[in-house]
Amino acid sequence: MNEPKRPESNLENGDRRSFLAASAAVAGSAVAPGVLLYGIAQAKPAEEAVTDKVRWGMLVDTTKCATGCTDCVTACNTENGLSGKTGPQDSQWIRKVDIKNLQTGAQHTLPMMCQHCEHPPCVDVCPTGASFKRADGIVLVDRHICIGCRYCMMACPYKARSFVHEPLTEQNPEVPRGKGCVESCTFCVQRVDRDQSPACVEACDKAGHKAMVFGDLNNPESDVAKAVKAYATTEVRGDLRLNTGVRYQGI
């Protein structure tokens, strides 16, 4: 099949320049004096592909995670257009889980979602290649390729994936979702690509708990890399040696 010929790229460069200029102008006007704007300095240009120099990860401090608080779940539902119902056929990208050690009586509550494994079982079993890991470590489902077989749901040790059973309408333009595909936490990839942290992390900070830290595990200067270096942290089902991107502290 013939590739369509793209009218060539001077125009594209011009566009890029004017886009950058425009966004710089917006940034300048939007920021109050004294507010530092790290995002603009660090943001990946839109036309650049993600690389494996970055590995996105998260640390959840279960000692700060509040019992009964579901702000992360609500924020996830709002950001990604989920219904918020918790029935067997409803999508849940993040759940609050309460755990208790019966021997010691120690109780913890924590959010559980896709752990963005380095060696994701869901990717191993996917027969079509729809389930994949992006270079920066985020595990995603390409719905254009997903046939809805749900092998990945069975393979995932974290029960992180959901299947969309019914037709959907009024999706968030940034988060396309539809019937017949498997889906799961994306680390809010649409936000990460413009250098914001995931919605759950933002909500947790806003609620004052600051139990979730998100960042680049490969960057020794990042909050999350410093924290996993300084404290004892746990992978859930570490015995599977999946090298999860999400780690827990205090369990």
Next chain:
Amino acid sequence: MARLSSWLRLAALIGAAAVLAAPSFEAAAGADKPKLEHGKGDKCVEDTDFMRRNHMELLKHHRDETMHQGIRTTKYSLKQCVACHASEKTGSVAATKEDFCAACHSYAGVKLDCWDCHATKPMAKKPGQAEAQAEVKASPLMPNPQNGGAKQ
């Protein structure tokens, strides 16, 4: 007999050449064209003729780049198509048969399933979020100077 079949073959060749040579678009010029709502887009990212024939290839190429490589340029993105071409009446590209995408696709009888998953309406601006894309207060790439990344 052999002579007759060679004549036939020649005739078929001439016929086929005539069909191939006729530019299909001009041939259709006499027919009714679909009536469609252009939305606010008065100038597309490429010329109309190019877009008519190739928009699906551009979209497919861009979709794979965005999905797998995180390339989020807006020029060929479906979201940007919708942002410009959403009808002023319905606010959508596929709510009625006059809306931009639906008009041609129903005319040509080509089913498209983009809208099973993708939104047909542009992003609603949330209050105070007009410049959201640029207004980033803290980056996960950078250490937070307030607590120096330390945890209690």
